[in-house]
Amino acid sequence: MNSATATIFRPPTLSILPPNSYNLTPPRIQYKPNQSNPRTISTRSLQISHRKHITPPHPPEHSTTTLTVAEKLQILDTEFKSLPEPIDRVKRLLHYASLLPEFDESGRVESDRVTGCTAQVWLEVTFDVEGSMRFRVDSDSEITKGFCYCLIWLLDGAAAGDVLEIRVDDLGEMNVGILPIRASSRVNTWHNVLISMQRRTKALIMEAYGDPSLPLLP
Amino acid sequence: MMTMEGVVLKLPSFTQLMNPNHFTNRTSLNFRFTFPKYSSSSTASLSVPAAAPVSLGHSTRPDFEILHQKVNNGSKLVYLDNAATSQKPSAVIDAVNNYYRSYNSNVHRGIHFLSARATDEYEMARRKVAAFINASESSEIVFTRNATEAINLVAYSWGMSNLKPKDEIVLTIAEHHSAIVPWQLLSEKTGAVLKFVSLTEDEVPDTKMLQELVSKKTKLVVVHHVSNMLASVLPINEIVQWAHDVGAKVLVDACQSVPHMVVDVQNLGVDFLVASSHKMCGPTGVGFLYGKSELLAAMPPFLGGGEMISDVFLDHSTYADPPSRFEAGTPAIGEAIGLGAAIDYLSEIGMQKIHDYEVDLANYLYESLGTVPGVRIYGPAPSATVHRAALCSFNVEGLHPTDIATFLDQQHGVAIRSGHHCAQPLHRYLGINASARASLYFYNTKEDVDDFVRGLVDTVDFFNSFK
Numbered sequence: 054m055n056s057a058t059a060t061i062f063r064p065p066t067l068s069i070l071p072p073n074s075y076n077l078t079p080p081r082i083q084y085k086p087n088q089s090n091p092r093t094i095s096t097r098s099l100q101i102s103h104r105k106h107i108t109p110p111h112p113p114e115h116s117t118t119t120l121t122v123a124e125k126l127q128i129l130d131t132e133f134k135s136l137p138e139p140i141d142r143v144k145r146l147l148h149y150a151s152l153l154p155e156f157d158e159s160g161r162v163e164s165d166r167v168t169g170c171t172a173q174v175w176l177e178v179t180f181d182v183e184g185s186m187r188f189r190v191d192s193d194s195e196i197t198k199g200f201c202y203c204l205i206w207l208l209d210g211a212a213a214g215d216v217l218e219i220r221v222d223d224l225g226e227m228n229v230g231i232l233p234i235r236a237s238s239r240v241n242t243w244h245n246v247l248i249s250m251q252r253r254t255k256a257l258i259m260e261a262y263g264d265p266s267l268p269l270l271p
Numbered sequence: 272m273m274t275m276e277g278v279v280l281k282l283p284s285f286t287q288l289m290n291p292n293h294f295t296n297r298t299s300l301n302f303r304f305t306f307p308k309y310s311s312s313s314t315a316s317l318s319v320p321a322a323a324p325v326s327l328g329h330s331t332r333p334d335f336e337i338l339h340q341k342v343n344n345g346s347k348l349v350y351l352d353n354a355a356t357s358q359k360p361s362a363v364i365d366a367v368n369n370y371y372r373s374y375n376s377n378v379h380r381g382i383h384f385l386s387a388r389a390t391d392e393y394e395m396a397r398r399k400v401a402a403f404i405n406a407s408e409s410s411e412i413v414f415t416r417n418a419t420e421a422i423n424l425v426a427y428s429w430g431m432s433n434l435k436p437k438d439e440i441v442l443t444i445a446e447h448h449s450a451i452v453p454w455q456l457l458s459e460k461t462g463a464v465l466k467f468v469s470l471t472e473d474e475v476p477d478t479k480m481l482q483e484l485v486s487k488k489t490k491l492v493v494v495h496h497v498s499n500m501l502a503s504v505l506p507i508n509e510i511v512q513w514a515h516d517v518g519a520k521v522l523v524d525a526c527q528s529v530p531h532m533v534v535d536v537q538n539l540g541v542d543f544l545v546a547s548s549h550k551m552c553g554p555t556g557v558g559f560l561y562g563k564s565e566l567l568a569a570m571p572p573f574l575g576g577g578e579m580i581s582d583v584f585l586d587h588s589t590y591a592d593p594p595s596r597f598e599a600g601t602p603a604i605g606e607a608i609g610l611g612a613a614i615d616y617l618s619e620i621g622m623q624k625i626h627d628y629e630v631d632l633a634n635y636l637y638e639s640l641g642t643v644p645g646v647r648i649y650g651p652a653p654s655a656t657v658h659r660a661a662l663c664s665f666n667v668e669g670l671h672p673t674d675i676a677t678f679l680d681q682q683h684g685v686a687i688r689s690g691h692h693c694a695q696p697l698h699r700y701l702g703i704n705a706s707a708r709a710s711l712y713f714y715n716t717k718e719d720v721d722d723f724v725r726g727l728v729d730t731v732d733f734f735n736s737f738k
Contacts, residue, residue, distance in 0.1 A: 139343060139681035147737050171673045171690040173704050193704065194671035195734070229677050230343065242673075 122215040125207050126223055133226040142229050146199025153202040156191040167249045170242040172197040178253040180261060185210045186254050190246060196229065200243035203227060208250060216254045221247065327628040328716035331620065334360035335714050346684025349722045354499050354527060354662050354710030355688055356549045359613070363552055366612035370605045378604055379578065379595075393604050396611030397594070400559050403614045404525075404544065405535040411567065413560040413594040414607050418526050419449035421545035421560035422493075424597055425522055426453035428570040429543075430491070436462030439488040441519075443468040443476040443505075444700050445498050448693040450524045454493060463490070469700060473651045475503040482513050489519040496528035500694045500708065501650035502633070502659040504528070511540040520566070526550055527660060530617075530712070532626040536561050548606065553613035557606035560597070567593035574599040625713045632711050632720070633661040639724045640665060640709070643731065649701060662710035664692065667727075670734050672707035678733060683726030 120128070136142045156175055167174040172194030179187040188209045190201040208216050221244050332338055335358045342348045350358065370392065376385035378393045394409070401409040415421040434440075440454050444467050458465055466489075468481040476494070485492065492514045497504050507523055514521045522543040528534055530551035536544050543566070547558040562570075572579055572590050576599035581589040590596050617625065634653050640646060645668035653659045666672055676689035688708045691698045698704060709723055 143678060143681065147734075151737070171705060172671055194673050195737070196674045196677055197671075229681055 122207060122211050122219070126219070129203055129207060129224065130226050133228070139229055143196065146196050146229070148199070149202035150195045150198035153191070153198050153205070154189070156189070161191065167242075167245050170197070170245050172242050174201065174242060174246055174249075176246060176249050176253070178250065178257060180213070180254075180257045184212065186213055186216050186250075186257075188250055192242070194242070197242045200227065201246055204243060204246055204250065213254050213258050217251050219247065219251070326716055327620070327624065327713050328632070328719070331360075331714045332716070334362065334616075336361060338714065342684045342686075343681050346682070347722070349683070349685040349719050349726075351709040351711060351715065351719065351723055352686045352688050353712040353715070354550070354692075354708065356555070357530060357552050357712050358714065359552055359554065359609075360616050362616045363554065363609050363612045367554060367605050367609040370608050375605070377601055389604055392608045392611070393602070396607045396614075399611040399614045403618065404529065404546075404561060405537050406561055407537065408564060410592070410594055411561055411564050413562065413567070413597045414602055415545075415558045415560055415597075416556060416603065417549075417558040418524065418545040418547040419453075419558075421558055422450055422522070422524070423453045424560055424573045425543050425545075425562070426457045428573045428597070429520075429566065430454075430457045430463075431460065432571055434461040434463040434490055437488065438463045438490040439466050439484075439486070440464070440491045440493060441466045441468065441481060441484050441489050441514075442493045443481070443495070444470070444696045445476050445501055445503075445694060446493065446495055446696075447499060447524060447526070448695065450493055450495065450522075451696065464488075467696075470501075474501055474649055474701075475651050476501075476505060478506060478509065481510065485513045485517055485519065487517050489514065489517055492519055492521045493524070494521070495524040495526075496534070497525075497531070497660045498650065499527050499662070499710075500664045500692050500697055500706070502662050502664070503651050504658065504660065507539045507541065515540070527662075531622075531629055531660060533622045542566055548610040548613065551610075551613055552616055553610035554603075554606040557603040557610050559610075562593070564593070567597070570597075572596050572599070576600045578602070620713070628713055629661040629711065630658050632715060632717065633659045635717050636661060636663055636709065636711060636720050639720050640727075643667065643724060643727055645669065645731065646727075649706060660710075661712070661715075662708060664706045664708040666703060666706050667731055669738070670731065672705045674734060675707050675727070675730055678730045679723070679726050682733075683722070683729065685723050685726045687723070 132145075133142065136145060156177075160177070161173075161175045165175045165177055167176050172192050174190065174192045174197060177189040181187055186208065188205055190198075190205060192198045192201055208219070224243075224247075227243065337358050338348060338350060340348050370389070374385045374388040374392070376383070376389040378386065378390040381387070381390075397412050397414065398409045400406075400412045406412060413421070413424065415424060434457065438461070440458070440463055442451065442454065442465060454463075454465055457463060466484050468476050468478075468484060471477045471479075476498075481492075481494075492510060494505055494507070494510060496507060507521075511521050520542040521540075522545070523539070523541045525534055525544050525546045527550070529546040534544075541561075542563050544561040545558065549555040570593075574597075575588075578601070579591055579596050579599040581591050637648060637653050637659060640648060640663050647666050647668070649664045650659060651657050667675060672689035676687050679685040679687055688710070690705050692706070692708055698706065711719070
């Protein structure tokens with residue numbers, strides 16, 4: 054795995070709890086509220102106190118923790134493994150869904166739609182001047198949005214090479230069910246989203262450089 | 272409004288074709304209801320009246336071992352995805368097992384004992400299919416990989432040699448993708464034009480519009496018998512009459528009718544009819560095409576290879592008669608034999624009995640599901656004259672069907688389908704991208720419906736609590 058860093062976070066800005074917190078609670082992806090996204094700090098934040106819901110994540114005071122994609126991958130894997138009950142995974146995913154900024158209706162354009170999914174997914178892929186890939190995604194399914202949030206957290210701001218290196222198998226635990234998903238199917242919407250992220254990343258690099266090998270190098 | 276067809280037709284006299292000893296090895300279907308373990312004590316047993324009627328669902332469930340399991344977090348499995356595929360009774364599993372254990376061999380040209388037996392059983396399966404749908408002769412049955420391949424066979428073989436530019440094919444927007452896409456491909460090759468029938472306000476295909484669309488330009492009408500999403504039933508007899516009046520042929524996608532009701536191809540008068548084994552208690556990997564013998568005889572081969580030839584020379588070949596002409600290569604022998612066993616099983620119960628039970632179950636499902644707040648069920652409302660198939664496609668306001676299906680599965684062990692059910696044009700017409708679908712079979716019970724609805728209410732409450 055390449056060790057490209059994701060230092061140029063765009064909203065949502067993410068980090069994790071400091072390592073010593075792991076002694077108390079399982080590792081949990083944390084979210085720094087984005088003031089430009091009222092949905093994440095107003096009504097949606099109410100769900101955090103729901104009796105069935107997960108412990109609310111504490112907004113980190115210093116959210117500049119820099120993680121490699123490989124480290125994030127490990128955190129995601131641990132995150133899902135720490136939730137053996139499907140209902141807890143669904144709750145966690147719904148929480149993440151609430152943190153994902155929605156597209157405006159005008160942003161849900163057909164050209165950005167990820168086809169082949171049981172739910173509708175729209176994916177926006179750009180390439181910034183720092184050489185990092187930027188992703189935005191939205192869906193009409195809340196569970197799918199939860200998965201997409203994880204993908205965004207993992208890959209937004211990463212180097213193109215890191216994006217292309219991720220394999221579905223690396224995220225085998227990222228599933229509602231307790232059985233790891235080992236085969237791609239129409240149901241596994243996030244598989245399609247990941248593949249679309251990679252395909253469009255490659256296309257953008259090709260368009261910009263003509264030769265994908267240069268910017269893909271770590 | 273349409274009514275169920277073919278329900279009072281005579282049952283196929285398939286039993287005359289079968290070895291009279293065949294059933295003696297099978298468990299009787301009568302009263303095989305086994306009480307739950309907790310009710311096996313004498314006290315508990317008293318709570319069940321001796322004369323309590325046992326539904327078809329209860330009496331057949333013991334034949335389906337797969338249904339008696341817990342899934343995910345220990346929930347009892349409630350399998351309601353039968354329109355996608357049915358479960359297989361032990362009689363079918365045993366038949367396939369027996370084939371591989373006892374007489375696995377290639378068919379038709381082996382001179383040895385095993386090949387002769389495999390050939391006998393394979394051809395017996397063809398005769399069982401023919402009798403089941405009341406075909407005139409078994410050579411009118413072509414085994415295919417599935418119904419999709421059967422449709423493609425007609426498209427490429429009959430279509431390529433009978434259609435020319437501006438000829439018209441009439442279909443409904445409610446067709447399964449496998450009954451749309453082959454004709455789109457054919458249209459690109461031949462210049463034939465596809466004409467689509469939309470729905471009425473009652474959300475059934477508009478048969479009046481279909482009648483008006485059928486003209487002298489029409490060469491083929493392709494329709495489903497029972498809709499896999501709307502649960503509606505088309506009046507095939509009338510459609511065949513309209514088509515034949517202008518010299519057009521009719522192909523019926525009977526994947527959702529053959530497993531659930533008496534289907535008599537001679538009574539319906541159809542030219543082609545397709546169905547799949549796996550939706551009617553048989554194995555996957557085999558389906559069939561029924562074609563009138565004079566049509567099949569005039570059709571060129573679809574795929575080339577062994578089995579389908581008469582003589583092969585280096586520069587040309589001559590082809591076998593139907594059905595072999597259309598069965599290139601080694602067929603799915605064990606699967607076809609399994610399909611034959613499935614037909615034995617269904618016929619022993621009786622297709623009329625299955626249909627009657629499912630009509631009752633369909634009404635119960637529709638009424639129960641309709642009580643869930645915010646639910647929208649697609650297709651016609653049931654009435655004295657409108658009998659829906661035992662399935663409901665639906666949406667719940669504000670929830671994505673895939674989220675519903677995921678939670679029902681993980682938290683309640685209820686298996687339903689979500690998505691477009693291979694009917695995207697229909698979904699688009701209804702203004703939706705996806706729907707959830709609960710589809711029943713004769714081994715389902717009203718308790719299954721209750722479990723599903725209870726689970727759905729909990730699912731809706733769960734997601735709404737996050738809003």
